[in-house]
Amino acid sequence: MHARERAQLVESIAMQRQVAENAVRIAAGRxxxxxPVTLLPRFNAVATTAPPSGAEGLRGGYGAELYDATDPRQSSAALAAWTIAGAAALAVPGVEGVTWFEQWGPRGLVSSSGEPFPVAEALGWLRELSxxxxxxxPEAGRNGVWVLAARRGSVVVVLAANLTAGARxxxxxxxxxxxxxLELGALGTARVEL
Incomplete structure (x- = not known):
């Protein structure tokens, strides 16, 4: 919750799988x-003081934003890899759906002016597999690479994400x-049809 470094985001992927597995167990068949899966919490659940008020406490975007809820990495190419890795981690039998980010704005898939962030393409790829x-x-997350694959008719669609700082x-x-x-660049993604 307090760590915001790249290493913490990478480590969060394996934890997403554990949380999903436990949620499915607790749901007992439901x-x-x-x-929503986001980079930063949308509010401070353990706050001991009120957030700043007025213009200092709120920013533009998808409605009012709590102070410090937007991560500048939202518009980065690395977020596409993190999202595909998250989808692979959350692909647990019993998980019916996942919601990521907001539609538009600084925490969205596209900027407030409508320019798509790289994560928009990754979510489009994931939508194809829905x-x-x-x-x-069986080796999800091995060496920092996460893979999803599904058969669509006679074609196998493979999505891969590299969460390491080196090519894989x-x-x-x-x-x-x-x-x-598959060859993946540092913090890169790939989509292939076979």
Whole structure:
């Protein structure tokens, strides 16, 4: 909650999976919906004083924003990788849906002026897989790379995210026993159809 460094964001992905698994267990067969997933908390749940008031405490965006709720990394390419990794981590049987960010503004998918942030493309890729049975990836998060794959008709769509500061190669095993190699840049993403 208090750490905002890149390492904390990367570590949060594995914790998202643990939280989802526990939520599914507690839900005991009822569907679980996760969200909203954001970079920073939307409010301070343990505040001991009131937030600043007036213009100092509120900023523009999707309605009024609590002071310090916007992370400048919202518009970064690395957020696309973090979001795909989060989707892979949250792909737990029993999780019916996930909501990320806001639609527009400084905490959104597009800027207040309508320019899409890189995360908008990543969420578009994830939307393509919505409702499709995912193909298992037994080594999720290995070496900082997270992978999602689903069959859409005769095509397998693979999404991969590298959360490390260096380039990575990843071998993805397909259901028919074949494998494909993906090259991912530092904090990069990839989408391939096979």
């Amino acid at each position: 569907p679980v919906h996760v969200g 409702g499709l049975p995912l193909l298992a990836d 190669s990843v071998s993805v095993a397909l259901p028919d026993g074949a494998t494909t190699e």
